[in-house]
Amino acid sequence: MKWISVEKQLPKWGSPVIVAHRRYRRSSSGRWARLKKLGVTAATFWFEDLNGPRFTNGGDVVADPVAWMPLPAPPETSK
Numbered sequence: 001m002k003w004i005s006v007e008k009q010l011p012k013w014g015s016p017v018i019v020a021h022r023r024y025r026r027s028s029s030g031r032w033a034r035l036k037k038l039g040v041t042a043a044t045f046w047f048e049d050l051n052g053p054r055f056t057n058g059g060d061v062v063a064d065p066v067a068w069m070p071l072p073a074p075p076e077t078s079k
Contacts, residue, residue, distance in 0.1 A: 003067040006053050011045045016071050019043045019055045022064040038066060 003020060011017050019042075023035040043055035043062045055062040 001069045001072065003069050005067050006065050010048060010053055011068060011070070013045055013047075015045050017043060017045060017055070017068045018071060019062050019065050020067045021055075021062050022066060024064075042071065 018040060020038045020040050023037065023039040024032045025035055027033050041057050041062055043057040045068075046054045046056045046061070048054065051063075053065055055065055055068075
């Protein structure tokens with residue numbers, strides 16, 4: 001599986017996916033600084049508005065997504 005840019009394509013509404021997103025940290029001066037390393041989390045596509053696509057991972061919004069990919073298929077189990 002490959003990462004899909006959110007600028008090129010979005011998943012279907014309600015689809016569980018893996019999301020790569022920008023991360024931020026509040027500095028001692030109170031300003032937000034973007035971190036170099038992206039965060040990765042399992043989330044569900046929620047909606048898109050003027051600020052871009054939004055995903056949710058339960059109670060939190062995963063904002064500022066860069067790319068996504070479908071979840072892998074679960075392993076097969078023997079009975």
